[in-house]
Amino acid sequence: MFPTSSFVVDVHSHFYPERYISLLRSRKTSPRITENNQLLILPSEDTSSPQGRPIRPEYSDMDSRLNFMNTHAIDHSIISLANPWVSFLDSDEARKLSSEINCDLFSLSSPRISAFGCLPISVPDIVEELGNIKRLGLKGVILGTSGVGKGLDDPDFLPVFSELERLGIIAFIHPHFGVGDIYGDRNNGHVLPLALGFPFETTVAVTRLILSGTFDKFPKLKILLAHSGGVLPYLYGRIDSCVMHDPQVNNRLKELPSYYLKNNFFYDAVGYSQENLELLRSFVGDEGILFGTDYPFFPPLNSAPEWQSVNMNKRAISSQDSEFVLKAMGRNAEKIFDLT
Numbered sequence: 140m141f142p143t144s145s146f147v148v149d150v151h152s153h154f155y156p157e158r159y160i161s162l163l164r165s166r167k168t169s170p171r172i173t174e175n176n177q178l179l180i181l182p183s184e185d186t187s188s189p190q191g192r193p194i195r196p197e198y199s200d201m202d203s204r205l206n207f208m209n210t211h212a213i214d215h216s217i218i219s220l221a222n223p224w225v226s227f228l229d230s231d232e233a234r235k236l237s238s239e240i241n242c243d244l245f246s247l248s249s250p251r252i253s254a255f256g257c258l259p260i261s262v263p264d265i266v267e268e269l270g271n272i273k274r275l276g277l278k279g280v281i282l283g284t285s286g287v288g289k290g291l292d293d294p295d296f297l298p299v300f301s302e303l304e305r306l307g308i309i310a311f312i313h314p315h316f317g318v319g320d321i322y323g324d325r326n327n328g329h330v331l332p333l334a335l336g337f338p339f340e341t342t343v344a345v346t347r348l349i350l351s352g353t354f355d356k357f358p359k360l361k362i363l364l365a366h367s368g369g370v371l372p373y374l375y376g377r378i379d380s381c382v383m384h385d386p387q388v389n390n391r392l393k394e395l396p397s398y399y400l401k402n403n404f405f406y407d408a409v410g411y412s413q414e415n416l417e418l419l420r421s422f423v424g425d426e427g428i429l430f431g432t433d434y435p436f437f438p439p440l441n442s443a444p445e446w447q448s449v450n451m452n453k454r455a456i457s458s459q460d461s462e463f464v465l466k467a468m469g470r471n472a473e474k475i476f477d478l479t
């Protein structure tokens with residue numbers, strides 16, 4: 140049951156400012172918007188018979204978003220640019236566009252909307268833009284899994300984590316690449332990259348990040364993980380055991396990986412089932428789980444006003460006790476992101 144007084148916050152909610160839409164419309168290769176209004180983003184999509192998703196007003200129109208929020212009783216959304224952010228641009232273009240988008244996002248802030256900023260693609264530019272994001276008062280940053288090309292455990296990327304910790308900015312780690320479509324060419328739409336590829340991409344990137352010792356260097360660093368942390372809450376015991384039994388890694392970290400997963404990470408509740416949520420809850424406890432929708436992705440295939448994808452996650456949360464419901468639906472986010 141939903142307690143009537145709950146303040147509901149959506150922490151996983153994407154938005155495309157108009158200037159990003161225009162850029163995608165002007166492009167001939169993915170990411171792009173085709174003449175038939177299909178949005179192509181995933182690396183595997185831009186084939187001879189492109190498989191996109193219809194670009195709908197929800198992607199960039201604030202009124203549609205507010206309608207959606209009203210329909211689903213969401214009081215506040217923390218919006219973020221979706222993958223692949225500005226990663227397809229050259230360094231100068233990425234610096235300019237990320238800074239403009241962050242100003243766009245700031246200008247959309249209201250009692251019902253706040254935002255995570257996006258980042259350019261080189262380390263000095265990222266460090267500089269983090270200062271800008273802090274000054275604008277954005278609630279965090281969205282970060283892909285590739286860092287500046289060599290993953291989040293790239294030693295050259297350390298200054299970014301150092302600055303995130305120093306400024307107290309939370310990074311929302313979100314996948315983009317998936318893992319390879321293997322075995323044959325049957326058309327399964329987006330099911331394999333989104334259902335499996337995305338969570339495994341997050342799992343691999345975050346495990347590498349932990350194994351690099353980054354959280355021993357920056358113990359106050361805080362990360363929000365998309366899609367309930369991929370399969371990390373399911374595999375943490377196996378990851379711990381492999382570290383304990385590996386002569387190369389065994390002495391590298393101060394703690395076992397599960398320690399960092401419990402202490403340095405928050406998790407969105409975008410897992411679509413009660414069992415997934417209960418597993419996550421038993422692993423991380425009640426304070427680190429936050430409701431999200433992944434809007435505007437996964438709209439209903441018919442024109443139903445309520446989104447099944449949203450209701451699946453709400454139903455999973457509301458199957459739990461009312462104290463947890465209050466926390467996961469909004470109180471945790473209010474506290475963590477200082478949503479006053």
Ligand code: 5CU
Binds near residue numbers: 180
């Ligand atoms: O439908 C999709 O491709 C996506 C995507 O690319 N990113 C995301 O956050 N959700 C769904």
